[in-house]
Amino acid sequence: MVQPTSPVANSAALLAWYDRSARVLPWRARPGETVDPYRVWLSEVMLQQTTVAAVAPYFLRFVERWPTIEALAAAPVDAVTGAWAGLGYYARARNLHACAKLVAEWRHGRFPEDEESLRKLPGIGDYTAAAIAAIAFGRKAVVVDGNVERVMARLFAVTDPLPGAKAHLKALAAALTPEVRPGDYAQAVMDLGATVCTPKSPACGICPWMEPCQARRLGIAAGLPAKAEKAPRPTRHGIAFWLIRPDGAVLLRRRPPHGLLGGMMEVPGTEWRDGLWSLDEAAAHAPLAAEWRPLPGRVAHTFTHFHLELAVATAKAGPRAAARGIWCPLDNLGDQALPTLMRKVVRHALAKAY
Structure with a gap:
């Protein structure tokens, strides 16, 4: 295998490209600005397994509502998880709040x-720790x-295939990570992958690492x-149970603090299993005994490791119905x-139950 040019030459070429072509991102300090570790940490937690396009509006809303880590730490956890809703991987929101409280208070x-x-802080693993150390504090760290x-x-x-x-x-x-400007270098490699060395149809002709790239020479870049x-x-x-009181209020409950969607609010329902539920069988898991009526259609959702299909049943509760939630x-x-x-x-029930 032909080796690329020296690490120093590679990092210098990439940093020169970054100085010309860096993406403008709401959490990124521009030339001459002081890096804010709070914004770096917040963005890196949000970006875990999520795209820049999805994160940007959430980030802007968060920093407008909670401009400092002290403000975020003082917020109720439900406000933080509510603002997070839609970003997925909800344990990140709970860890975000826990980390903010620890850093602010201790x-x-x-x-x-x-x-x-x-890495000892809640929600910060190897990647996030390296990114914060490099980008926020200029420490040499391998950000991958x-x-x-x-x-x-x-x-x-x-x-060799991933993982x-x-x-x-x-x-x-690690062999390419320089001592000089490690934070800029980390962001430069990520920008290169996001804008030039893309998953499909990489733009090899404008890549600052075109010459040393061995996959380009072999004609296999697009397949790696x-x-x-x-x-x-x-x-x-x-099955989810949409229970309505005469005043129009709907019953919700909080999920257990740990596990999938931990600590979030939900429409009460059965456990999720491989086999379909009949309504008669599922009624034992309903929040109260009632005349449950199935709504047409199903709610489909995909998690990392499985697909989920939820049927929705609705019923009316008395004005003084006793149900947990x-x-x-x-x-x-x-x-x-x-x-x-x-x-x-909720959208399905509102469309089908009224």
């Missing part, structure tokens, strides 16, 4: 600057996300990184910390 609003200390893995796989023509090749790709990325074949996602099933007026549903799945259930 560290006087200052983040630690080294990776080891950062999906974009960086793709760039390294092509630059060094690594044909098995992750450690190798990180070692290659190789990925192991994924097992098909199974489909699970459940909270009664929420229809006009206030938008203020609840409902995840995307439950917002789909």
Whole structure:
């Protein structure tokens, strides 16, 4: 295998390209601006397994509502999870709030600057710790996300499939990470992967690493990184119960604090399982005994590891019905910390039950 040019030459060429072509992002400090560690941390947590386009409006709303980590720490956790609704992976929102409280209350609003200390904070793993250390504090750290893995796989023509090749790709990325401007370098590699060395149809002709790129020389860039074949996602099933009081309020409940959608609000329902539920069977899991009526259609949603299909049944409750949960007026549903799945259930029920 022909090796790329020296790490120093590679990092210098990439940084020169970044100085000309860096993306303008709402959390990124522009030339001459002081980097705000709060904004770096907030954006990196939001960007975990989520796209820049999806994150940008959420980020702007968060910093407008909570401009400092102290403000975020002082907010009720339900307000934070409610503002997060739609971004997915809701444990991130709970960890975000827990981390804000810890940094605000125990560290006087200052983040630690080294990776080891950062990893001890809630919701901060290896990648996020490296990104904060490099971008916010100028520490030399190896920042590897999906974009960086793709760039390294092509630059060094690594044909071993992911996820098995992750450690190798990180070692290659470490060899290229410079002592000078490590934060800019980390963002430069991610920008390169996002805008030039893209998953499909990479623009090799304008790439600052065109010459040393071994995959380009071999004509295999578009096929890298190789990925192991994924097992098909199974489909699970459940029934949600849309219970309405005479005053129009709807019953909601809070999910357990841990696990999928932990701590979020939901329309009560059955557990999710492989087999379909009959309404008679599911009635034992309803919030109260009532004349439950199935609504036409189903709510479909896809999680990382499985598809979910929910049927929705509706019933009317008496004015003093005793059911565990909270009664929420229809006009206030938008203020609840409902995840995307439950917002789909609400829309379905509103369209079919009235």
